[in-house]
Amino acid sequence: MGKKYTDSCKLYDKDALYDSEKALDICVQTAKAKFDETIEVHVRLGVDSRHADQQVRGALVLPNGTGKKVKVLAICKGSNENIAKDSGADYVGGEDFINKIQSENWTDFDVLVTTPDMMSKVGKLGKILGPKGLMPNPKSGTVSADIAKAIKDVKAGKVEYRLDKSNIIHCIIGKASFGAQKLIENFDALMDAIVKAKPEASKGQYVKTCSVSSTMGPGIKISVGKYC
Secondary structure: OOHHHHHHHOOOOOOOOEOHHHHHHHHHHHOOOOOOOEEEEEEEEOOOOOOHHHOOEEEEEOOOOOOOOOOEEEEOOOHHHHHHHHOOOOEEEOHHHHHHHHHHOOOOOOEEEEOHHHHHHHHHHHHHHHHHOOOOOHHHOOEOOOHHHHHHHHHHOEEEEEEOOOOEEEEEEEEHHHOHHHHHHHHHHHHHHHHHOOOOOOOOOOEEEEEEEEOOOOOEEEOOHHHO
């Protein structure tokens, strides 16, 4: 382990459970890299992602954004193309971009948004976009008849949360430069969304564990009592 990481580990007790405010305050202090480190939340849930009725997935616009510049590809047609351009999409087009992705394996964008009338064609890109987490989905708001809102939400700091195969949600909540208070506001918004998304089929303790970490820093455990 490097000196900065070792020094960061001295700032907290690795076995302790902190409230979210204290944990994020420590997390900001552990971000010692020369770049603006990203702050990430990791939440393990008491559900089984193998069952369709226990899936947890959604999206929300964080109160203070993510601090990340997001490149948006809008696949649409007709008047929606001008709307998408006016709304700030970085790339706008229809079948030309679908062909580019298929023929060149092109994925130089962070989020793809599209309209329902284009999904039959965009669906063909599943094998390329799915493994990269770039496939648009109505539940995340990236398939919408209101293309302007979809783009503006993404640009404003919309994040998607969903379970991985280990029943853990990994989600960014901002940058270390935000400071603890803005990160706390983003964290609370994310946790509220996750709690509200609890499946009816979920039994027992819903939120098992939670931790926060900076890009290069250690994980700091958060007490989950109030989320159970």
